[in-house]
Amino acid sequence: MTDTPSDKSIGRRDLLKTWGPAALAGAAITALGAGLSGRPGRHQRGSGEVAPTPPDWRIDPGTAGKVAIAGGAGPSANLGRALQVFGGIDAFINEGDRVAIKPNCAWDRTAAQAANTDPELIGELVRLSLAAGASSVVVLDNTCHDPARAFARSGIAEAARTAGGTVAHQNSTGTVNLDLGGAVLGEWEVLQPIAEADRLINVPVVKHHSLGRGTLGMKNWFGAIVGRRPSLHQRLDQVCADLGAAFRPTLTVIDATRVLTGGGPTGGSLDLVRKDDLLAVATDPLAADAWGATLLDFGPAELPYLAIAERLGIGTTDWRSVATTV
Numbered sequence: 001m002t003d004t005p006s007d008k009s010i011g012r013r014d015l016l017k018t019w020g021p022a023a024l025a026g027a028a029i030t031a032l033g034a035g036l037s038g039r040p041g042r043h044q045r046g047s048g049e050v051a052p053t054p055p056d057w058r059i060d061p062g063t064a065g066k067v068a069i070a071g072g073a074g075p076s077a078n079l080g081r082a083l084q085v086f087g088g089i090d091a092f093i094n095e096g097d098r099v100a101i102k103p104n105c106a107w108d109r110t111a112a113q114a115a116n117t118d119p120e121l122i123g124e125l126v127r128l129s130l131a132a133g134a135s136s137v138v139v140l141d142n143t144c145h146d147p148a149r150a151f152a153r154s155g156i157a158e159a160a161r162t163a164g165g166t167v168a169h170q171n172s173t174g175t176v177n178l179d180l181g182g183a184v185l186g187e188w189e190v191l192q193p194i195a196e197a198d199r200l201i202n203v204p205v206v207k208h209h210s211l212g213r214g215t216l217g218m219k220n221w222f223g224a225i226v227g228r229r230p231s232l233h234q235r236l237d238q239v240c241a242d243l244g245a246a247f248r249p250t251l252t253v254i255d256a257t258r259v260l261t262g263g264g265p266t267g268g269s270l271d272l273v274r275k276d277d278l279l280a281v282a283t284d285p286l287a288a289d290a291w292g293a294t295l296l297d298f299g300p301a302e303l304p305y306l307a308i309a310e311r312l313g314i315g316t317t318d319w320r321s322v323a324t325t326v
Helices: 012-032 075-084 119-131 147-153 156-162 219-224 230-246 285-294 304-311
Strands: 067-071 098-103 136-141 166-169 175-179 187-191 199-203 205-209 213-215 251-260 273-282 323-325
Touching (some): 067 075, 075 119, 075 251, 075 273, 098 119, 098 219, 119 156, 119 251, 136 156, 147 156, 156 166, 213 219, 219 230, 273 285, 285 304
Parallel strands (some): 098 136, 098 199, 136 166, 205 251
Antiparallel strands (some): 067 273, 205 213
């Protein structure tokens, strides 16, 4: 899952059935002091067991990140132009690498509705990664809607497979327990192909979110984890920053081919979709999110997780200082 659980209308009785038990359980856990230390989504392990932390998928963690912005030529051409700022995809993918690509594919929506990442962009990333020598490329997400329907209707499954990649989701792959750390997260189940990847590419779509105001790269990591995620929305800004600190991708590719300006995260109305034909490729995931936020007319004050992430040392919110437009 990348966003919220459902876009169906929920009545009061259904709401109580759905959320009432969870709320009561949460209160009971708090009252009993169940050892969660303020981490509502934390998974506890047995005595003496310690989960590993996520790998660092960056090529050169010690180098300051940058952002390359391209537009006006369609997803594939825009991607190629932006990657050239870094020396092409070969600067990031080595012979034999296992590559995991994490789009936003949470919803049973068409590409035109802009609730998911553009399929052409995903297909091109798969093709380029394989051409650079990757031994395998998997495109995966933990979806909100039925995963088979979400991957099919979005066009992402067909695009990934046509380019030579595979598709995985919560019903088709295993998980690995990793300690994500942070103020809220602790230990969670992470989709296995992400945990085992040599290179990880985060490909969120720019869109409105009814709770968090905007969905971008750090929010997209919700779809990398499996478990009781609704509770994480109670401290959404801190969680997004914690996820950004836990998942350090090789690249972040911000998809603004179409921007969902309202009705997010599920979308549906084409009237709320703006065709920007833009994207950004970044080795600074925070600068990438800060740039994407401007397309929704938000700055750090409107998206507090950006400032939290900056304090955590994830990157800079001053995206202009590290950006190149091509």
